[in-house]
Amino acid sequence: MLDWPLLSLLTWIPIAGAVAVIALGQRSPDLVRPLSLIVALVTFGLSLLLYAGFDATSAQMQFVEKAVWIEAFNIHYHLGIDGLSLPLILLNTLICVLVVVGGWRITDRPHQYMAAFLTLHALMTGMFAALDALLFYVFFEAMLVPMFLIIGIWGGPNRIYATVKFFLFTFFGSVFMLIALLWLYLDSGSFAIADLHRHEFGLVPQIWVFLAFLIAFAVKVPMWPVHTWLPDAHVEAPTGGSVVLAAVMLKIGGYGLLRFALPISPDAAAHLDWLVIGLSLIAIVYIGFVALAQSDMKKLIAYSSISHMGFVTLGMFLAFAIARNTGELTGAGLGMSGAMVQMISHGFISGAMFLAVGVLYDRVHSREISAYGGVANTMPWFAMFAVLFFMANSGLPGTSGFVGEFMVILAAFHASFWFAFAAAATLILGAAYSLWLVKRVFYGEVANDNVASLKDLDGREWLMLTVLAVFTLGLGVWPYPLIDLMEPSVQNLVGHIMQSKTG
């Protein structure tokens, strides 16, 4: 049974589903939603088979598929996963199901909506599984197209500005990566990521290659100061778009750094780790303050995402400082695992928070904090979920938000006390903006008639929030399945980046 080309199926079934949905859309619109759901569920089910068949003791690429794609340039359709990509693929397929359920009530061109999301998720799966650099780039860029349409067609009033900004920012970042990949191809004669990992070249070109990767992935993460597209995109995107953006798309930046920037140019990464660490700390602290000042809920969550993603980039680049300062590697792997856990956990929490805002927006059609107050009185069940997710966002122990942050802060102590000090500030800031939002929106007196007439969650919303709550709590209480899954790959990566490639 496990001889199936699972990764290809995961990539192409949703695309085939999208084509079917589009074809069906005009004739029988009633079938669009069930069909999309079936496709999403099948994909999710197949990704569980991936989990079941995965050998967590190995750092090797598994489920490898390889076929010639462009013969003249030695480019392959080459897929495979290791402990770094598997969790992200699982997250992606899960979020896909939730987004399809979440978009059940879309009335404007629902077939195109569903098709765009299915395509987007398919492309992201393909990207996480790609082992050929050009194939990766194709998936990486192609996903801009559905996202561009999602924000542009189903977004808010200022959607066109937001979507064009999103597109151009990401496109601008990634073209430098294209140059780096082509340069590497001309230098090494291969587009295979594994070959690029082994390819040795001098420090100066490494620095240029590293910077090119950094621009591409920093825009995606997003790191300060190239984060400005994110709040706009989040605010204008429809709920489903925001969820995908926060839960999965931001992780692509972190994944790219792990897969490309660090192992391909480790010497440059060691040279320039101060840059990434500095930018991460600025994001954590400064953007945390910016989040505090927001009056729009989606914007607040967007800034909080940037701040939390700062942890991810921080955790990834601590290894070099740890090796320099202590002479050993204790904690290096911890930082990187922490970064991965933080990415997965942020996927659940931010997705859940955007869904929660969507629940309110569907009823009141406002995202302003000031339009609410005392929601807990009319929607007690909803308030329970929302408070859980906002608490998790502020890093409450027992939720997944705590695990990743704690691991990264622990690792930061190995590197430098001040890194840890600055990073820990986020625990306070995160708690401040999250809890203040909870206080203003959910507690207190019922603020106005809109709030007074609110109805509590329906079954569909219950389902979505419960699923995410289970994962948030489960991962918070018992994170080992996830950490064990990644451990060999993380150790392998840490070992790899500590070896100089300048030859």
Place this chain on the structure above:
Amino acid sequence: MTIAELQLALPEIFVLSMTCVVLLADLFISEERRGLTHTLAVITLAFAAILSLRLMMAPGEVVYAFSDTFVRDRFGDVLKVFCYLILIGVFVYAKHYLRQFGLFKGEFYTLSLFALLGTMVLISANSLLTVYLGLELLTLSSYALVALDRNSLQGSEAAMKYFVLGSMASGMLLFGMSLIFGATGSLALTDISAALSAGVGEEMLLAFGLVFMVLGIAFKFGAVPLHMWIPDVYHGAPLPITLFLSSVPKLAAVALAIRLLDNGMVALHGDWQGMLVVLAALSMILGNVVAIAQTNIKRMLAYSTIAHVGFILLGLLPATPEGYAAAMFYTIVYAIMSAGAFAVLILLSTSGAEAENLDDLKGLAKRNPWHALMMLMIMFSLAGIPVFVGFFAKWQVIAAALSAGLTWLSIIAVVTAVIGAFYYLRVVKLMYFDEPEDAEPVTAPVDFRAVLTVNGVAMLALGIFSGGLISLCVSSFV
């Protein structure tokens, strides 16, 4: 002249005879049965494609014929096959427009076929004389085509401009050729190449000759600073003619450049590379930046052409087989993309008014979702977004520039590509995010829709399965 030589030129001979047949037959076809001319022209192209394909499949060594004035190689055969295929598309698109605008005359077909013949001669040229012969046949037919609608002031003005500037460029090219001839003492490109690598010829003479020839090539391509005719001609000519000009003549231009610069003067690579670098950089920058400011979509696509020419030139820079293959791939792909883009404009033109302004595209996704999707794919392909084929064209030429050691130029290329993405996105925005001004559904004859569908889906299919076309181009230069 032997039978074997004539067989090599069979496609040319066939197209020439059939064009004459079309010309004569059209005289006897009554107005309401004009469709026959169209059918005859399409059949001509289909058969020509078969003839060229037969040559292409034959064992592929390079053969020179007719006292070294003509060359048969894989590059030529592949390029010709694409010329026929694209021209079939152009004819189908054009018919719909010509009918609506009362221009459905036989002249369009004969002139286009003569232009095609010129392109074919040019593609297979191995002598400065055949190059010039083919080029003039192509451009003279094009001048007349631009003025096809003789009641249109705009069209006549464009034709006049095109004629004056084009003649001057041809003159420059001819002057350059005469200087090279004077320096090397031969007309055949292979002999010129041999003479140049042997160090024959006075340097000053060669330098002047080269400069004038590069200028001529740049004009035919429409590269900055010899680009000014492009927006005016694209704007002034009737839509099907603009469609034609942006497709087949581009293939001719790339053949012109490769025949002259590579087959003839590869020994001067160091000199012409520098000139092409300037042309490429300026074209990419000016084309992409100025296109943003256009409200007329024909002018916007004209500037977009200029930008794409800059990219095509990148492929020529390293003077390697891979580079030429990249330029060839890009040109073929560009011709297909731009044919599709103009076809959508024809689709939107209703009798009496061409769809010229960007606003005419508003809300197309609601008026005709399927063709809006085709236009979407064409636009993303032009912008160079994977998985559409335009991306595969772009990365190859950028790799070519990198392999020539021109990293800074490849950075200019990608940055201008991002700038360019803006105006292609604007088209998508108008189609998908805006409400239509006129809710009437857009329709077209079935053959038109079928070809447009093939054209749009090709953006995706050629992208996903780009390996085949890339191999075909690469194998043309081994």
